[in-house]
Amino acid sequence: MPQNDKALLSRLIENKVEFVVIGGVCGVFHGASLITLDLDICCGFGCENLRRIETAVKDLNPHHRLTANKLALELTDELCARLKNLYLSTDFGTLDCLSEVAGVGNYDQVLQRSILRSTSYGEFRILDLDTLIAAKLAAGREKDLDAVKLLRAIKERKEQQKDLFD
Amino acid sequence: MIDEETLAQINGKYVMPPDAGPDWKAAAQYGFDMSLVEDALRMTPEERLEKHQRGLDLVLEVIAAGKNHAAK
Numbered sequence: 361m362p363q364n365d366k367a368l369l370s371r372l373i374e375n376k377v378e379f380v381v382i383g384g385v386c387g388v389f390h391g392a393s394l395i396t397l398d399l400d401i402c403c404g405f406g407c408e409n410l411r412r413i414e415t416a417v418k419d420l421n422p423h424h425r426l427t428a429n430k431l432a433l434e435l436t437d438e439l440c441a442r443l444k445n446l447y448l449s450t451d452f453g454t455l456d457c458l459s460e461v462a463g464v465g466n467y468d469q470v471l472q473r474s475i476l477r478s479t480s481y482g483e484f485r486i487l488d489l490d491t492l493i494a495a496k497l498a499a500g501r502e503k504d505l506d507a508v509k510l511l512r513a514i515k516e517r518k519e520q521q522k523d524l525f526d
Numbered sequence: 527m528i529d530e531e532t533l534a535q536i537n538g539k540y541v542m543p544p545d546a547g548p549d550w551k552a553a554a555q556y557g558f559d560m561s562l563v564e565d566a567l568r569m570t571p572e573e574r575l576e577k578h579q580r581g582l583d584l585v586l587e588v589i590a591a592g593k594n595h596a597a598k
Binding site for chain 2: 361362363364365366385388389390391392393395396397477479480506509510512513514515516517518520521524525526
């Protein structure tokens, strides 16, 4: 299955989804030389925002990738009220939507510790580098702790060389 | 005539920036290819994602090829 993060981000932006990029792609934006196979976002889990996500991927055969029968994404108000996370598979790749980030908190707290990124396909927010490091430490898996080593090096380098792209 | 140091670099020796801090050195020591990180830090964030996408496409191609091979 392809993974087109740019296309997924474009869809989210176009549909005015309120989100912050977290996880590996966030690390890539900060300069980490890691390959990551999905797009992780933290977002508001209010019904309106979830409906925007649904609209953004509606024509991409979205389904709940962790359900045994790959249940199609069909939100109802009742379901929205019960959701904490959405693990989606789409024709543009994997999109994991989380309501909170370990070590940081809920969407509002994540938003406060995010920075704006402007790209040719629109503006969106990503976790700031310190918070990404905190989140990776809290996640605590071996691959997260590996990433922390790299992210700390990047942080140190950016502090030394102010002319590098943030 | 290529000197020994240049030859070592051709063969993959990473030259630590003279002002590399402890975290940078630790990451290099751990095995990360810090030359790739140096390159990435010279790019704009958007360029970083583009580069990642190209790498990712390649990885997914290899995975798909592996699956096809296993299925045969």
